[in-house]
Structure formats: C-alpha cells, structure tokens
Amino acid sequence: MLAQFKAYLQSKVALTDEQFALISDKLKIKKFEKNELILMKGEVSTHGYFVLTGLLRSYSIDSKGKTHIIQFAPSQWWLSDRNGMLFNEASEFFIDAIEPTEAILISKDYFNEAAKIVPCMHDLNHTMLNNSIRFMQKRINMLLSATAEERYLNFIKLYPNLTLRVPQWMIASYLGITPESLSRVRKDLAHKHFRT
Amino acid sequence: MEIAKKRVSAVLTAPAPHMVGDGFRVHNFFPNGNRIKMSPFFLLDHNAKISFSARNEPRGMGVHPHRGFETVTIAYHGAIAHHDSAGNSGVIYPGDVQWMTAGAGILHKEYHEDAYSKKGGDFQMVQLWVNLPAKDKMSNPKYQGIRRQEIAQYALPDDSGTVDVIAGSYKDTNGSASTFTPINVFNVRLKKGRKASISLPENYNTGFLVIEGSIEINGVETARSNEFVHFENQGTEIEIEGLENSVILILSGEPIDEPIAQYGPFLMNTEQEIQQAISDYNRGKFGFLE
Numbered sequence: 001m002l003a004q005f006k007a008y009l010q011s012k013v014a015l016t017d018e019q020f021a022l023i024s025d026k027l028k029i030k031k032f033e034k035n036e037l038i039l040m041k042g043e044v045s046t047h048g049y050f051v052l053t054g055l056l057r058s059y060s061i062d063s064k065g066k067t068h069i070i071q072f073a074p075s076q077w078w079l080s081d082r083n084g085m086l087f088n089e090a091s092e093f094f095i096d097a098i099e100p101t102e103a104i105l106i107s108k109d110y111f112n113e114a115a116k117i118v119p120c121m122h123d124l125n126h127t128m129l130n131n132s133i134r135f136m137q138k139r140i141n142m143l144l145s146a147t148a149e150e151r152y153l154n155f156i157k158l159y160p161n162l163t164l165r166v167p168q169w170m171i172a173s174y175l176g177i178t179p180e181s182l183s184r185v186r187k188d189l190a191h192k193h194f195r196t
Numbered sequence: 197m198e199i200a201k202k203r204v205s206a207v208l209t210a211p212a213p214h215m216v217g218d219g220f221r222v223h224n225f226f227p228n229g230n231r232i233k234m235s236p237f238f239l240l241d242h243n244a245k246i247s248f249s250a251r252n253e254p255r256g257m258g259v260h261p262h263r264g265f266e267t268v269t270i271a272y273h274g275a276i277a278h279h280d281s282a283g284n285s286g287v288i289y290p291g292d293v294q295w296m297t298a299g300a301g302i303l304h305k306e307y308h309e310d311a312y313s314k315k316g317g318d319f320q321m322v323q324l325w326v327n328l329p330a331k332d333k334m335s336n337p338k339y340q341g342i343r344r345q346e347i348a349q350y351a352l353p354d355d356s357g358t359v360d361v362i363a364g365s366y367k368d369t370n371g372s373a374s375t376f377t378p379i380n381v382f383n384v385r386l387k388k389g390r391k392a393s394i395s396l397p398e399n400y401n402t403g404f405l406v407i408e409g410s411i412e413i414n415g416v417e418t419a420r421s422n423e424f425v426h427f428e429n430q431g432t433e434i435e436i437e438g439l440e441n442s443v444i445l446i447l448s449g450e451p452i453d454e455p456i457a458q459y460g461p462f463l464m465n466t467e468q469e470i471q472q473a474i475s476d477y478n479r480g481k482f483g484f485l486e
Contacts, residue, residue: 160474161474191480194480194481
C-alpha cells in the first residue's frame with residue numbers, strides 16, 4: 001500500500017526509491033471500519049491522515065445537533081485537525097470513516113524529519129500548506145457568496161464521484177445548503193441538460 | 197456418436213452477504229464473489245430467502261443511476277416496487293421479471309412494496325446485470341415488465357415440472373424478453389426425483405443458481421439452494437435431477453468480447469466513458485428522480 005504513497009510523492013517531488021525507503025520505514029497504515037469514529041471533538045489529535053483507499057470526513061455538530069461537513073477526504077487526500085496536531089489543542093471537529101478506509105498516519109514531525117533526509121520534502125510540505133490555504137479561501141468565498149448551483153458545480157469538479165458514494169444530505173451539509181435546495185439544484189440542472 | 201456433456205467446472209458456495217441499501221441482503225456470486233467467466237452476465241446478486249420484519253417505512257435502495265447495461269430483477273418471495281426518471285413505475289411480484297435497459301442512462305429506486313413492507317415476511321430475489329455490446333450501450337432506456345403469467349412456459353414431460361423461459365429459447369419455446377445479444381434465462385421448477393435435460397451452445401458462458409431445493413447435475417455433482425454451478429465452455433448437454441422439489445435459475449449467454457470499464461453503477465468499455473458517465477450524471481443528463 002505504501003507504493004501508492006510513493007507514487008503520490010514522486011508525482012510531486014524528485015524522490016528516488018531509495019530516499020522513499022528512508023522516509024517511509026516508520027510509517028504506519030491504519031484500517032478504519034465504515035462509520036468508525038476516528039477523532040472526537042475535544043480530543044487532542046496527534047496524527048493526520050493520508051487516505052489510500054476509502055473515504056474520511058471531518059465535521060462539526062452545532063448547538064442544535066446539526067452536522068456541518070468541513071471536508072471529505074477520498075483516496076490521495078490529506079485530512080488532519082491542525083489544532084491538535086500542531087498546537088496541541090483540543091479538536092473542534094470530529095473525523096470519521098464514511099467507507100471502510102485505509103490511511104497512512106502522519107505525525108506532526110513527519111515532514112520535518114523527512115526533510116532532514118530528503119530536503120525537497122520541506123518544499124512539498126510548504127506547497128501543500130499553501131494549497132490548503134488557497135483551498136480554504138476559495139471555500140470561504142463560496143460559502144459566503146456563491147449560489148447553491150455554483151457551490152454544487154464547484155463540488156462536482158472537486159469531488160466528481162462523491163455524488164455516487166455519499167448521501168445527498170452530506171453533500172448539502174458540505175455545501176452549506178439544505179437537502180431540499182440541493183435537490184432543487186439537481187432538478188434544475190436535469191431540466192437544462194436532460195436529453196430529450 | 198454420443199452428444200458431449202457440458203461439464204461442471206465448479207459448484208460455488210454463497211459468498212458472505214452484504215446490504216444493498218437497507219432492503220436487499222445479497223450474496224454477490226460474481227464479479228466480486230468469484231472471478232468466473234459469465235459474460236454477458238456481469239453481476240449476480242442473490243437475496244437468499246430471509247424474513248424481513250414488518251415496517252411502515254419500506255426498506256430499499258434510494259435513487260441511483262445506471263448506464264451501459266441492463267438490470268434484470270427476478271422476484272421469488274416478497275414484492276419490489278420501483279420508480280424511474282422516465283416516469284415508469286411498477287411492482288415486481290413473485291415469478292415476475294423486470295428487464296430494464298439502462299442504456300444511455302436512467303435513474304431509479306427500488307423498495308419493498310408497501311403492502312409487503314407493512315406485513316413483512318419472506319423475501320427472495322435475484323438481480324442480474326447484463327452487459328450491452330458497445331454499439332448498444334447508449335441506446336434509449338426501456339422497460340420490459342413481465343408478469344409471471346406472461347412468461348412463456350414449457351411443461352416438462354411426465355409432469356416433472358416446468359421451465360419458465362424468461363429469455364432465449366428452451367426446446368422451441370421462445371422467451372418473453374427481448375435481448376440485445378443471444379441470452380438464455382430460465383426458471384426451472386423440477387420435482388423431486390424428476391429429470392430435465394438442457395441443451396446450450398458450447399461457447400455460451402453458463403451457470404445455474406439453485407434458488408430452492410437441491411439438484412444433481414450430470415449424475416455426478418450436487419448443488420443445494422444458494423449455490424452456483426458454473427459450467428465449462430465445452431459440450432452442450434446438461435442433465436439435472438431434483439433431489440428435492442427445486443427451483444433453478446439458468447443463465448447462459450454468448451460472451452461479449454469487448455473491454456470492460458466499470459465504476460459503481462456504470463458499465464462501459466473505456467475509462468473515458470466512465471468519466472463521461474459520472475460527469476453526465478452529476479450534470480443532470482440522466483434526468484431527475486426525487
């Protein structure tokens with residue numbers, strides 16, 4: 001399974017097989033069952049996850065008991081609670097597995113340690129962090145200003161096959177709209193695009 | 197010259213069941229349960245007989261798309277209601293067959309029929325995915341809803357039982373369903389101690405699912421309910437004998453010799469066509485179903 005992580009890293013940076021062997025020998029793969037709770041709000045998370053197969057999500061639950069999905073993490077996505085991992089603070093989010101999942105556990109020090117052996121891992125971490133910020137900025141803007149249809153169209157570009165893997169209410173929750181709004185959006189699109 | 201027997205290549209026990217939605221507890225005999233040559237049949241799910249408790253809100257499988265193949269649903273116990281994005285709906289009762297050509301794309305949902313759900317009780321059904329050749333994958337979706345009484349039936353000699361010819365032909369009795377490629381699908385009801393002979397082309401991929409009872413095949417192999425008998429691509433003649441009163445689903449078809457690309461509910465020839473199917477589904481090109 002680590003071969004997949006190697007291929008991922010090698011698609012991002014110049015990394016030889018020998019170098020990968022040096023930075024991967026302590027990595028642990030963990031399996032999660034469907035619906036398994038991985039991180040509870042209030043816990044201090046010590047690891048992030050690189051998803052190999054399956055699907056994770058992070059979410060919060062508001063004072064009325066409503067779930068708000070922050071992020072989906074299918075194969076080749078990273079998911080972590082930075083509060084715990086980097087600042088040793090309690091998580092505001094939950095993480096669980098929507099599907100049976102295999103993920104690599106990434107500790108807080110992983111990239112620093114790896115960069116001592118392979119310096120380009122530092123650059124990769126930096127780029128990924130910037131990508132993550134860029135992603136969050138776009139997500140904030142979408143949630144503040146985009147119509148339900150724009151949010152959905154952006155979602156299917158980002159996560160093309162999740163519409164086949166998760167229930168509608170989860171997509172609606174991620175988009176910050178009601179399931180009824182999502183249904184309306186899909187109905188409108190069908191009216192526009194359905195072959196007649 | 198003696199006519200060549202079609203020999204059994206394996207008698208496969210049922211793989212562990214899994215839930216499809218919350219209404220179907222199925223054993224997937226292939227493609228996940230076993231890697232066997234069964235083209236043009238791509239998938240066989242058997243909801244072996246189980247009893248569901250009564251429930252007001254019917255169990256089932258919510259709205260989902262299909263493209264590139266046909267779904268064939270055969271009910272044995274209980275009843276299944278279905279709706280689709282083309283406005284079709286109906287109920288499949290025991291003995292009925294729903295042969296749905298998803299073709300270019302359809303959205304549908306399948307649930308326990310309301311009255312059955314409220315009463316609960318035995319439930320048993322089979323769902324097959326029948327592949328379509330490349331030239332027909334994007335054909336217009338259609339339904340063949342076939343009631344049991346409409347299914348062509350051949351009476352076996354000596355009151356041995358009956359053969360419901362769902363598709364294809366059995367001893368000059370032609371099946372009720374129209375198919376895109378040559379396919380035989382029969383429900384054989386065979387009495388205890390009686391025999392039936394079946395002749396199928398050598399090159400057709402062939403398998404029997406024992407729905408109920410137990411049978412002896414070619415005088416040498418036995419198979420019990422919820423077991424799948426897979427045959428070799430040699431020989432043409434099969435003889436079965438009922439060790440009990442038995443029901444056997446016979447599947448046999450000319451292989452479709454084309455590349456396969458599958459993702460979830462889409463069955464195409466190339467990865468690019470799969471990506472197109474996902475994109476079309478997301479953008480509403482399959483229509484809409486609440």
